[in-house]
Amino acid sequence: MPGPQERKPPRNDRRSRRTRRMLGEALVALMLEKRYDTITVQEIIDRANVGRSTFYAHFLDKEDLLQIEVAQVVVNLDRHMEVDDSSNRIIPSLALFRHFRESHALIQALVRGRAMETVLRTMQTHLSLHVEARLARLLPPGKASALSLPIVGQYVAGVLLTLFQWWLERGMPESSEQLDEYFLRLVRPGVREATGVEI
Amino acid sequence: MPGPQERKPPRNDRRSRRTRRMLGEALVALMLEKRYDTITVQEIIDRANVGRSTFYAHFLDKEDLLQIEVAQVVVNLDRHMEVDDSSNRIIPSLALFRHFRESHALIQALVRGRAMETVLRTMQTHLSLHVEARLARLLPPGKASALSLPIVGQYVAGVLLTLFQWWLERGMPESSEQLDEYFLRLVRPGVREATGVEI
DNA sequence: ACAGTATTGTATATACTGTTCCTTAGAGCT
DNA sequence: AGCTCTAAGGAACAGTATATACAATACTGT
Numbered sequence: 001m002p003g004p005q006e007r008k009p010p011r012n013d014r015r016s017r018r019t020r021r022m023l024g025e026a027l028v029a030l031m032l033e034k035r036y037d038t039i040t041v042q043e044i045i046d047r048a049n050v051g052r053s054t055f056y057a058h059f060l061d062k063e064d065l066l067q068i069e070v071a072q073v074v075v076n077l078d079r080h081m082e083v084d085d086s087s088n089r090i091i092p093s094l095a096l097f098r099h100f101r102e103s104h105a106l107i108q109a110l111v112r113g114r115a116m117e118t119v120l121r122t123m124q125t126h127l128s129l130h131v132e133a134r135l136a137r138l139l140p141p142g143k144a145s146a147l148s149l150p151i152v153g154q155y156v157a158g159v160l161l162t163l164f165q166w167w168l169e170r171g172m173p174e175s176s177e178q179l180d181e182y183f184l185r186l187v188r189p190g191v192r193e194a195t196g197v198e199i
Numbered sequence: 200m201p202g203p204q205e206r207k208p209p210r211n212d213r214r215s216r217r218t219r220r221m222l223g224e225a226l227v228a229l230m231l232e233k234r235y236d237t238i239t240v241q242e243i244i245d246r247a248n249v250g251r252s253t254f255y256a257h258f259l260d261k262e263d264l265l266q267i268e269v270a271q272v273v274v275n276l277d278r279h280m281e282v283d284d285s286s287n288r289i290i291p292s293l294a295l296f297r298h299f300r301e302s303h304a305l306i307q308a309l310v311r312g313r314a315m316e317t318v319l320r321t322m323q324t325h326l327s328l329h330v331e332a333r334l335a336r337l338l339p340p341g342k343a344s345a346l347s348l349p350i351v352g353q354y355v356a357g358v359l360l361t362l363f364q365w366w367l368e369r370g371m372p373e374s375s376e377q378l379d380e381y382f383l384r385l386v387r388p389g390v391r392e393a394t395g396v397e398i
Numbered sequence: 399a400c401a402g403t404a405t406t407g408t409a410t411a412t413a414c415t416g417t418t419c420c421t422t423a424g425a426g427c428t
Numbered sequence: 429a430g431c432t433c434t435a436a437g438g439a440a441c442a443g444t445a446t447a448t449a450c451a452a453t454a455c456t457g458t
Contacts, residue, residue, distance in 0.1 A: 189392045
């Protein structure tokens with residue numbers, strides 16, 4: 001490996017944004033075909049019709065490009081979690097399943113490219129913290145939860161992501177509503193017995 | 200990448216077995232220190248005190264060596280699943296948690312080396328199929344499950360692996376027994392309502 | 399002790415990365 | 429429109445990694 005990189009120069013030109021987008025799309029397209037770590041920079045720039053030096057003008061390396069694509073997924077996820085804040089559901093699962101179905105091209109690429117680990121771990125953390133916070137608010141004052149809230153948060157987030165992966169692997173034959181119903185039927189009794197909260 | 204490999208020659212000599220073991224241990228040791236994909240073959244053979252050609256006499260490439268180590272994990276897992284076959288528990292969760300704690304050096308290496316994705320996916324499949332089979336046996340004849348058995352299998356396996364990862368990330372402060380209790384308290388109500396089976 | 403083979407060390411072809419330097423093309427401003 | 433500035437293109441380069449080939453050597457099992 002040649003010398004260490006300093007940082008990536010931020011560009012704001014219209015052309016630059018177009019180039020960045022093309023490179024991102026090229027990576028996603030390639031990840032639908034093969035594993036992320038077998039993809040070379042050459043393949044990416046060929047697919048995007050972009051010069052080699054242009055790639056390195058925008059990104060530190062291949063990993064940097066991936067990270068930026070992954071960050072997009074997480075940002076979108078957070079945006080979808082903010083809705084439905086008034087109900088007493090601890091997690092906007094239906095909204096999430098719908099979001100997954102819509103953006104499943106990128107997510108599918110991440111899964112098939114074997115770069116899903118990072119995404120899932122980030123999702124798991126975000127979701128479990130969200131659930132934990134909601135549970136703390138819904139808990140009747142003075143009445144403690146039988147199981148600690150972090151573990152219940154992990155449980156709920158884990159079930160959601162497990163079902164999502166199972167759904168995705170089989171090509172998402174069920175509707176989002178159907179999957180949400182499965183999710184709630186499985187998760188609700190456990191949460192009720194563990195915390196006393198009815199979701 | 201140079202030409203394609205044909206296959207790896209199987210060796211049975213005592214020396215060979217020793218060499219293979221040394222190489223496997225070297226990889227595991229290195230994975231405790233850095234990410235799998237940043238480890239070079241040179242580092243592995245240096246650590247194992249083994250010549251370069253010897254490495255390629257035993258394994259197709261670095262990936263091949265990893266796969267064999269991973270397979271070991273899964274084989275051990277299966278062995279631990281066979282016990283406790285007479286009880287009416289759908290999954291020997293306590294035995295599994297104990298096994299995880301014992302072999303956590305290797306598993307920790309896989310996690311820190313970012314090679315856990317493969318292992319977890321394989322585990323998820325094995326465990327969910329196991330649960331599915333057990334449920335089918337325990338289901339009262341003539342009385343169908345409300346939710347299909349595959350989805351309940353995925354659910355149970357997913358919760359077990361989620362809790363395991365949560366446990367591992369924080370350095371396994373709880374005992375195996377404690378974790379198993381959490382697991383059962385969270386998963387039992389959902390399985391009861393979804394299938395009618397009491398575990 | 400001997401035969402057979404596992405192992406070693408080195409050399410080699412191939413591939414990928416990230417940088418450099420120079421040229422070309424086009425966006426944005428007056 | 430014309431001018432300027434900079435993004436993009438393209439080729440070449442050093443550095444490093446992979447996987448193979450081959451001859452020499454060390455060791456095991458009988």
